[in-house]
Amino acid sequence: MTNKSDWQEAERRLSAEERKTLGEPPTAEEMLAYSRGELSESEEERIHDFLVAYPDLARAYSAPFPEAPRESDPDAVPEDELRAGWSVLQRRLGRNRGTADPRAEAQRGRVVFRHYVPTAIAAALAVVFFALYVQAESRARYHERAGRLPRVLAAPQELEPDGNRGPAGAPTMLRKDGEAYLLKPRLINQVRHPHYRIDLVDASGKLLWRNSSAEPDQNDAFLIAIPHHFLTAGQTYRLRIFGVDGETQTEVGTYDVLAQAE
């Protein structure tokens, strides 16, 4: 009898060969159509080929959703990690700059008119708010239109790794050109790693954003766009780039940056 692990190894080799010829895995839309039975027979067969050659795709499609872990489970999420995740989420949504309590955030900006407010004040406020509303709408329409049109991006700001530029410890001042900070951190004299990960942390070391599938260009540089609202003016941040090889992660460059003060 042959061990199951040997059969699995043979199967992995077979899958690896097939993946070379199958093309790109189906899109989320195709998978949704497959789950609804909306595809033709030949399209379904194609999806089957992918599900077999990409077992992670098959698991994403059919693995049952696990129950929430209990507190004693090893993969339970501690309260502080849950809060930290919430903060990162708020930043990604561009809603909150570190407010710990999301309920407080939800209340921000809410205007409450009470029945005892004198009519004159209410009317004056209404005029002010109406003017602000018109202005905001106008800006939103402008940005919406601009977002649909071709445009020339500002030249990226090249970043040298810490230790390879100017006075030691001086962060690079970020220019506020265009719609976002367009950054091009370069790696210097580094061996090539199979994967790269980029972290953006604030001055306290708190993780604000992470990308685990970054690929450098032929000049060993990455191109990163950070929306202006994501960084607080006058604050220092650090980009950290890691080379990833399996479970081994090596820091290959750090870049201290300072968001330009208003």
Added chain:
Amino acid sequence: MRQNGGSGDDELFRSLYTRHYARTLRFFRKVFRVSTADAQELAQDVFVRLYRAIGEYRGDSEWALLETIARNVGYNYVRARTTIKRGAVRAESLDERDSEKEPAAVQTDPVDRLIEAERLTRLREAIAALPKGQRHCLRLWLHDASYEEIAQALRISIEAVRSRVRDAKRSLRARLGDEGVLPED
């Protein structure tokens, strides 16, 4: 970005995050066998999309919405990783990383290595020669999918899966003799 509908949506969103974040994280760890950091990133993607969609789906089952989004994020993740791998070296499934972490027994003797390689080739060719229905079921079974998961993935009944895996094992045994005997479930 679509804005959600106000404080009511905010509270619902917060509540969904609090109740389902750990569960979503667990899903990605199980499905992709990735590090906690990568699972966190994927879970974050799910909640960003949920936030954008939450107002449009009021009235539907919130959990069904979250599950659909999580699976979509998973499909995109598989696709993105494949594209990156193609650009870098070659197409590769996430499962290959598992095989790299746990390599098969190392054969130092060149003759042993050759014999082992030939044996794996025989097994691979035997799997490839199976009829399509049997082959698909057996291959997913070899990836440790349950009969229920295989049935759902291939949109067939559990009984059909059971029968095809059984037939596949018989075919392999007939082709390879003792070498083709697979362990039972």
